[in-house]
Amino acid sequence: MSVKLGLLALLDEQPMYGYQLHTTFKERTGDTWPLNIGQVYTTLARLERDGLVEAAGDDGDGHQIYALTDTGRAELSQWFATPVARSDRPRDELAIKLSVALTVSGVDVREVLQTQRTATLRDLQDLTRQKAAVDEGDLAWLLALDSLIFQAEAEARWLDSCEERLLKKEVRR
Amino acid sequence: MTLLELRHVSRIHGSGASAVTALNDVSFAVQPGELVAVMGPSGSGKSTLLNLAGGLDTPTNGDVLVEGVSLGELSSRALAAVRRRSVGYVFQDLNLLPALTAAENVSLPRELDGVPLRRARTEALATLERFGLSDVADRFPDDLSGGQQQRVAIARAFIGERRLLLADEPTGALDTTTGESVLRLLREQCAAGAGGVLVTHEARHAAWADRIVFLRDGRVVDETGEARRPNGDAIATGGRS
Ligand SMILES: Nc1ncnc2c1ncn2[C@@H]1O[C@H](COP(=O)(O)OP(=O)(O)OP(=O)(O)O)[C@@H](O)[C@H]1O
Numbered sequence: 001m002s003v004k005l006g007l008l009a010l011l012d013e014q015p016m017y018g019y020q021l022h023t024t025f026k027e028r029t030g031d032t033w034p035l036n037i038g039q040v041y042t043t044l045a046r047l048e049r050d051g052l053v054e055a056a057g058d059d060g061d062g063h064q065i066y067a068l069t070d071t072g073r074a075e076l077s078q079w080f081a082t083p084v085a086r087s088d089r090p091r092d093e094l095a096i097k098l099s100v101a102l103t104v105s106g107v108d109v110r111e112v113l114q115t116q117r118t119a120t121l122r123d124l125q126d127l128t129r130q131k132a133a134v135d136e137g138d139l140a141w142l143l144a145l146d147s148l149i150f151q152a153e154a155e156a157r158w159l160d161s162c163e164e165r166l167l168k169k170e171v172r173r
Numbered sequence: 174m175t176l177l178e179l180r181h182v183s184r185i186h187g188s189g190a191s192a193v194t195a196l197n198d199v200s201f202a203v204q205p206g207e208l209v210a211v212m213g214p215s216g217s218g219k220s221t222l223l224n225l226a227g228g229l230d231t232p233t234n235g236d237v238l239v240e241g242v243s244l245g246e247l248s249s250r251a252l253a254a255v256r257r258r259s260v261g262y263v264f265q266d267l268n269l270l271p272a273l274t275a276a277e278n279v280s281l282p283r284e285l286d287g288v289p290l291r292r293a294r295t296e297a298l299a300t301l302e303r304f305g306l307s308d309v310a311d312r313f314p315d316d317l318s319g320g321q322q323q324r325v326a327i328a329r330a331f332i333g334e335r336r337l338l339l340a341d342e343p344t345g346a347l348d349t350t351t352g353e354s355v356l357r358l359l360r361e362q363c364a365a366g367a368g369g370v371l372v373t374h375e376a377r378h379a380a381w382a383d384r385i386v387f388l389r390d391g392r393v394v395d396e397t398g399e400a401r402r403p404n405g406d407a408i409a410t411g412g413r414s
């Protein structure tokens with residue numbers, strides 16, 4: 001997900017100032033999406049330049065409040081209507097690494113697989129721990145965590161199937 | 174006290190040319206409060222490990238200790254008592270008794286413990302309620318869905334504060350949210366001081382455990398997390414929090 005669209009979605013709920021946006025973004029995505037306050041301000045500046053948000057006064061304490069424009073709202077609907085292409089996620093390194101490991105002599109591919117599996121399962125444990133601590137009412141955050149959990153699970157299953165293929169190949173030899 | 178300990182445990186089925194080494198020099202321990210998942214390909218020895226841990230099978234070599242007691246040194250009567258009082262099982266093939274209702278299946282271990290019938294039934298109904306099964310208490314296993322049977326089998330393992338819970342693929346026939354609620358309960362039971370071993374091939378379910386042990390060809394090949402000391406501290410320092 002692009003940070004830009006994430007911020008637009010939050011501004012669609014209510015106009016906010018930069019610091020508020022930063023806090024809300026972190027609340028919604030946990031720490032799974034690193035974003036610093038500086039990025040929030042530069043993104044807001046770019047969004048304003050492109051006419052997607054506009055300044056909407058201050059909060060009385062001198063904080064500049066931003067609101068979504070109609071163009072911004074249209075961009076947001078467009079985003080929700082478009083599926084995310086899997087190729088947008090730079091996860092292919094692993095597939096490449098395994099294919100390469102198969103052809104390089106002296107590399108124990110099952111070890112490579114196991115190392116990856118342990119790492120993936122650790123991530124999965126971390127995510128599950130976060131999920132166990134989430135209040136049932138916080139549906140948005142639960143859904144986001146579930147998505148990450150199912151992605152990690154898919155990777156683990158893919159690793160299992162790689163190992164099965166590898167075993168079949170060894171048996172045939 | 175360490176709830177479960179396997180010390181250099183091996184299990185060989187058969188002998189001579191047809192011998193199968195199901196488990197090969199496996200050591201591992203479960204402390205109170207800990208849930209450990211065991212993963213591995215089919216035939217890697219997961220069920221064998223669980224059966225040995227619960228005293229349903231005897232190792233060819235090595236020792237199995239439940240709450241500090243070596244099972245190999247017990248008379249068959251004493252062993253039966255440990256199995257009944259300390260250990261709750263969920264088997265891969267469930268093992269519900271078809272002639273008993275769900276409530277009777279769940280209360281049976283308590284009756285065998287010598288708990289009066291009425292109290293055993295009250296406990297069974299309370300346990301069934303925790304698993305969202307109050308409605309099916311008086312039905313027979315054949316009249317339950319696969320998922321309901323599975324939850325009854327798990328309820329039976331949980332009744333009577335058993336300290337060591339051993340579960341072999343307990344979430345097989347359950348949908349995502351029901352499977353998850355079962356794992357939450359297992360997790361809570363362990364947080365309350367029990368110890369659990371969960372055999373599963375689903376990474377998403379194993380992730381509820383404190384530690385995941387990977388078996389391959391009867392050996393432990395890797396682990397996530399750190400083994401705990403009996404006092405609850407992690408042995409290794411540094412690394413992940
Ligand atoms: N009674 C037996 N006699 C001979 N071999 C056995 C016996 N029980 C198990 N084995 C063998 O021991 C090995 C480990 O079996 P085990 O049932 O522990 O595997 P598992 O990891 O639980 O597999 P699955 O995921 O399929 O349930 C297998 O090769 C199996 O064929």
Ligand SMILES: [Mg+2]
Pocket residue numbers: 219220221265341
């Ligand atoms: Mg098995």
